[in-house]
Structures are given as C-alpha cells and as structure tokens.
Amino acid sequence: MLTIFSAIGGLILSPLVGGLLTGFDRRITARLQSRIGPPLLQPFYDILKLLGKQPLVTNAWLVFSAYVTLISSALSLLLFFMGGDLLLLFFVLTVGAVFQVVGAVCVPSPYSNVGAQRELLLMLAYEPILILVFVGFAMCTGSFSIAAVFQLDQPLLLKMPLLFLALGYALTIKLRKSPFDIAASHHGHQELVRGVQTEYSGPYLALIEIAHWLDLVLILGLCAMFWHTSVVGMAVLVGASLFTEILIDNITARLTWQWMVQKKSLLLGMGLALVNLLWLYVA
Numbered sequence: 001m002l003t004i005f006s007a008i009g010g011l012i013l014s015p016l017v018g019g020l021l022t023g024f025d026r027r028i029t030a031r032l033q034s035r036i037g038p039p040l041l042q043p044f045y046d047i048l049k050l051l052g053k054q055p056l057v058t059n060a061w062l063v064f065s066a067y068v069t070l071i072s073s074a075l076s077l078l079l080f081f082m083g084g085d086l087l088l089l090f091f092v093l094t095v096g097a098v099f100q101v102v103g104a105v106c107v108p109s110p111y112s113n114v115g116a117q118r119e120l121l122l123m124l125a126y127e128p129i130l131i132l133v134f135v136g137f138a139m140c141t142g143s144f145s146i147a148a149v150f151q152l153d154q155p156l157l158l159k160m161p162l163l164f165l166a167l168g169y170a171l172t173i174k175l176r177k178s179p180f181d182i183a184a185s186h187h188g189h190q191e192l193v194r195g196v197q198t199e200y201s202g203p204y205l206a207l208i209e210i211a212h213w214l215d216l217v218l219i220l221g222l223c224a225m226f227w228h229t230s231v232v233g234m235a236v237l238v239g240a241s242l243f244t245e246i247l248i249d250n251i252t253a254r255l256t257w258q259w260m261v262q263k264k265s266l267l268l269g270m271g272l273a274l275v276n277l278l279w280l281y282v283a
Contacts, residue, residue: 007081014077018213019043021220025246032250047209053202058107065103066204072096073214080221083147086134090127093218096211097123104196115195118182121257122173125180125265129170132273136163137225139280150228157226157237159283162276164226168241169269171219173260177249180260 023040030037039045057063076093079085097119104116134144140159141148149156157164173180184195200208223241227233 003082007078010081011074011078014217015210015213018210018217019047021216021242022213025242028243028246029250032247043209043213047206050201050206050209051203055202055204057201057204058109058199059103061106062103062199063204065099065106066200066207068099069096069103070207070211070214072099073211073218077214077218077221080146080218083145083150086137086144086146089146090130090134093215094123094127096215100196100208104199107199109199111195112198115184115198118257119184119196121261122176122180122182125261125269126170126173129166129265129269129273132270132277133160133163133167133170133222136160136273136277136280139277146225149225152228155227155229155233159280160226160276162272162279164223166269166273166276167222168244169272171223171241172245172248173265174219175216175245177245179248179252179255181249181254182257182260 020040020043022043023038026042027037027040055063072092072095076089076096079089079092101116101119104112104119107113137149137156137160138144140156141152176184182195184197197205197208220238220242224234224238227237
C-alpha cells in the first residue's frame, strides 16, 4: 500500500515538475539565443489559458485521442513509480503515441496528415532502440522489473554506457528536439509548425501538453536509473541529460526523415545498443 500511495503522490506531483522543467527548457533556450526568455512559470500560464478557451474540434476522435494520450502517459508514469514491468510500460506509452496519430489522420487537414505520417516515422526510429535498452536492463538484472534495477549494488552506467548514449538518442526523438522535430515542431521556421497537433486547440491541446510533461518526467526517470545507487548521482545524471538535450536542440538543424530513420536510427542508435548488448553477453 505504501508503494501505491507513493506512486500516486509522485504522479500528482509530476505535472508540476514537468511544467517547471519545460519552463527551464525555454529559459535556457532563450539564453542560448541571446534572449531574456519567458518566465519560469510560463508553461503553467499557457495551460491555464488553453483550459479557459472554448473547446472546438472538427472531429470527435480528436477528443478521444487527447484523453487516451494523457491517460497513457499517466499510466506509464504510474508503472514507473511502482517499479513495474518495463515491457508493459513500453506498450502503454506506445498507445498514447498511436492515438496521437489516430487523432491526426481522422481530420481532412493536409498538415495534420503529414504530421501523422512523420510521427509514425519517429516511432519507427526510437521504439526499437528503447526495446534494446530495456533488454539491456533485463540482461543486467535478470528481469524486466524496474524494482530489480534498484536492488543492484553498482550503477548500470558502468555496464551500459553505450546503451545510455542510445537511450539519449532515442529520447531526443521522443521529445521532438532538433534535429528530429519533423512531426510537431515548436519552432516557427519549420514548414509544419505543429504537424500532428495542428487540429488540437483549447483544453484538448492542454491535455496533449500535460501528457508531454509526464513523458518528460518519465524519460528523465529512465535516465536516472543508470545511477540508481546515489540520489546525488541521479540528480547529476538527470541534469546533464536535460541540458544536453536542450543544447543539441539549439545547435543542430533538422534532418530529413530518410536520414533520421535509415542512417541515424538504424546505424548509430541501434548500432550502439547492439554493441553494448554483445558486451554484456560476453561479460
């Protein structure tokens, strides 16, 4: 019961943490671009503004997809806090991504449809890498359980350095950071500014944004698992991972989907993961 209540408490606090991290992302991005940037609490102001708008949709599937996306992100994060199964977490998280695509293709908008196709390509690029990373966890612990990771005496980063790099690569795609922001970019210089989220507005767009905050917390939690033996080590690893993602987002130009899927994902990301898995198998 203590684990369940702790997990629920963590889930309740996660939107607050995710919003603050998003505000921190915006401030650091602004400073890297020689701007002052918005207030740290600006993401919360944006969500409150969206929640106060009149709900307008062109298709009922958009409403359903927004709720399923949020529920999927919340359940996957709850599984993480409860120390559940990594494979179950992966499939629950994938449901949210799939329903974002479903919501985008159910409307007659060319921008939304192209964004949905690109979102599928993003999934094709990062999901195989995530699976290989979870296989690495299982090879080190003998189980896909998250709780089993915290029973180890040594940090996983010492055994899985290449898998950590592969995870960072996959998470850059998942967070839609440059050079992989081809499906739902926040930047105005892209030809598809919101892509897969073009038709979402008002409170339903707020649900999508909150789901993104939960995904950010989950992603950083996965990074923290690589140094589970020390709270300070986990904080340093999470901070370094987040800052690296922000830095990469600001110093790289967007890739084409062919380059991302065929060269970067298959050769670089999966290559690093497979080499580390071979190392674990031989050791």
